[in-house]
Amino acid sequence: MARKKTAYACQKCGALTPKWLGQCPECEAWNCLQETTIEETPSKYETRLGGYAGIEQPGVCLLNAVAASRESRTTTGIKELDRVLGGGLVNGSVVLIGGDPGIGKSTLLLQTLAGISQTEIHSPLYVTGEESPQQVSLRAHRLGLDVSRIKLLTETQVERILGIASRETPKVMVIDSIQTIYTEALQSAPGSVAQVRESAALLVRFAKRHNVAVFLVGHVTKEGSIAGPRVLEHMVDTVLYFEGDSGTSFRIIRAIKNRFGAVNELGVFNMTGQGLEEVSNPSGIFISHHEEEVSGSVIMVSHEGSRPMLVEVQALVNESHAPAARRVTLGLDPNRLAMLLAVLHRHGGVATYDLDVFINVVGGVRVTETGSDLAVLMAVLSSLRNKILPEGLVVFGEVGLAGEIRPVPSSLERLREASKHGFKQAIVPKSNVPKDGLADLEVVPVSRLVEALRAV
Ligand code: TYD
Numbered sequence: 372m373a374r375k376k377t378a379y380a381c382q383k384c385g386a387l388t389p390k391w392l393g394q395c396p397e398c399e400a401w402n403c404l405q406e407t408t409i410e411e412t413p414s415k416y417e418t419r420l421g422g423y424a425g426i427e428q429p430g431v432c433l434l435n436a437v438a439a440s441r442e443s444r445t446t447t448g449i450k451e452l453d454r455v456l457g458g459g460l461v462n463g464s465v466v467l468i469g470g471d472p473g474i475g476k477s478t479l480l481l482q483t484l485a486g487i488s489q490t491e492i493h494s495p496l497y498v499t500g501e502e503s504p505q506q507v508s509l510r511a512h513r514l515g516l517d518v519s520r521i522k523l524l525t526e527t528q529v530e531r532i533l534g535i536a537s538r539e540t541p542k543v544m545v546i547d548s549i550q551t552i553y554t555e556a557l558q559s560a561p562g563s564v565a566q567v568r569e570s571a572a573l574l575v576r577f578a579k580r581h582n583v584a585v586f587l588v589g590h591v592t593k594e595g596s597i598a599g600p601r602v603l604e605h606m607v608d609t610v611l612y613f614e615g616d617s618g619t620s621f622r623i624i625r626a627i628k629n630r631f632g633a634v635n636e637l638g639v640f641n642m643t644g645q646g647l648e649e650v651s652n653p654s655g656i657f658i659s660h661h662e663e664e665v666s667g668s669v670i671m672v673s674h675e676g677s678r679p680m681l682v683e684v685q686a687l688v689n690e691s692h693a694p695a696a697r698r699v700t701l702g703l704d705p706n707r708l709a710m711l712l713a714v715l716h717r718h719g720g721v722a723t724y725d726l727d728v729f730i731n732v733v734g735g736v737r738v739t740e741t742g743s744d745l746a747v748l749m750a751v752l753s754s755l756r757n758k759i760l761p762e763g764l765v766v767f768g769e770v771g772l773a774g775e776i777r778p779v780p781s782s783l784e785r786l787r788e789a790s791k792h793g794f795k796q797a798i799v800p801k802s803n804v805p806k807d808g809l810a811d812l813e814v815v816p817v818s819r820l821v822e823a824l825r826a827v
């Protein structure tokens with residue numbers, strides 16, 4: 372009789388320990404270890420499955436003996452998706468697409484497969500563990516897609532999926548969603564950390580061995596990381612997350628990790644009745660168009676990935692009645708705001724400890740680069756003093772702890788973008804001022820926070 376091996380998996384971080392413990396040794400969370408049985412070692416159940424994912428002998432060779440061929444890519448037919456993938460889908464790569472339920476993951480992937488099926492000789496395979504074939508068909512119909520060459524499989528057991536996939540030989544495969552997939556080798560329920568991780572590992576190995584590009588759909592659960600896509604991030608080549616306000620129709624896809632391209636690259640879409648439409652020039656959509664100018668609003672030029680983008684930062688500074696003043700941010704790291712407010716106090720002489728400060732980046736977009744610092748502080752000051760900033764002004768620059776304004780990358784592209792959209796004046800770090808200047812755009816250099824505050 373085969374000896375049953377048991378291990379305890381942390382339901383938070385997925386760590387395995389041989390015996391039960393009250394606290395996870397990895398993430399130090401309490402009461403989250405659950406038993407999982409590992410009946411066979413992976414290599415055994417792989418060989419029984421007909422060797423579709425057998426382990427290759429590790430061989431040692433000289434690095435310069437390895438041909439440095441460039442990865443071959445397939446275009447998805449959706450330019451914004453190609454852009455976040457780093458210039459198309461790399462053959463044999465595994466892409467994790469995460470996001471809240473209902474944000475548009477299935478829609479995007481169905482559109483993608485329809486696009487790919489127009490050019491690929493092999494029919495792509497859509498594996499659905501969540502929806503019935505009728506539901507998928509209904510969506511395809513609604514989207515008006517030509518799905519005559521997409522193959523559909525309703526199955527949740529990973530061994531059966533891989534068995535079928537190795538017969539069907541698709542070049543691109545979608546697993547919707549990884550939380551519904553399970554392996555027979557484990558007894559825990561589908562969706563548990565152990566199942567998600569183990570099934571994904573098999574899919575990754577299959578992708579590499581058969582050179583099949585695999586999209587894994589992962590729902591971000593309410594708790595964030597538990598059994599969610601985060602446990603898979605290290606296994607896959609590319610991680611894309613949907614961002615965006617469910618209140619607006621804009622959907623942003625950000626590359627969090629990419630072995631084949633730049634991280635923080637953004638793809639921008641608009642959810643319409645005909646599915647996701649690309650927004651190839653996103654500047655402008657993240658700016659609210661006020662009837663009249665209002666205080667507390669600053670336009671900045673961010674540069675995420677490889678594209679400059681105009682973004683509106685709004686601040687509301689209000690008298691606080693809570694014991695501790697509130698600092699609330701949407702689309703911005705709250706720690707960054709706390710730091711900036713401290714700099715504003717120390718080097719700008721403006722105290723906010725008894726004031727609530729709310730920051731919102733308009734349109735549900737998230738700003739992850741430091742070029743927003745100056746814009747945030749100006750928005751705070753504008754709201755505090757109830758002073759409207761001049762129309763046609765853009766701002767960017769990093770603020771250092773010593774109150775200095777530090778340069779940011781790609782300043783010329785940012786300035787050009789601002790100029791293209793009719794902005795007349797830019798307050799930028801001194802070393803970001805272009806030598807030759809820009810037509811139609813007055814560039815105001817600042818090197819200290821006080822100068823920047825005086826400039827408006
Ligand atoms: P879906 O792709 O099913 O989300 P996910 O797979 O991430 O859970 O998207 C569902 C939402 O998108 C649903 O609220 C309806 C909306 N939608 C449109 O607005 N237009 C469309 O053409 C489609 C297909 C969906």
Ligand code: MG
Nearest residue numbers: 476477501547
């Ligand atoms: Mg879905």
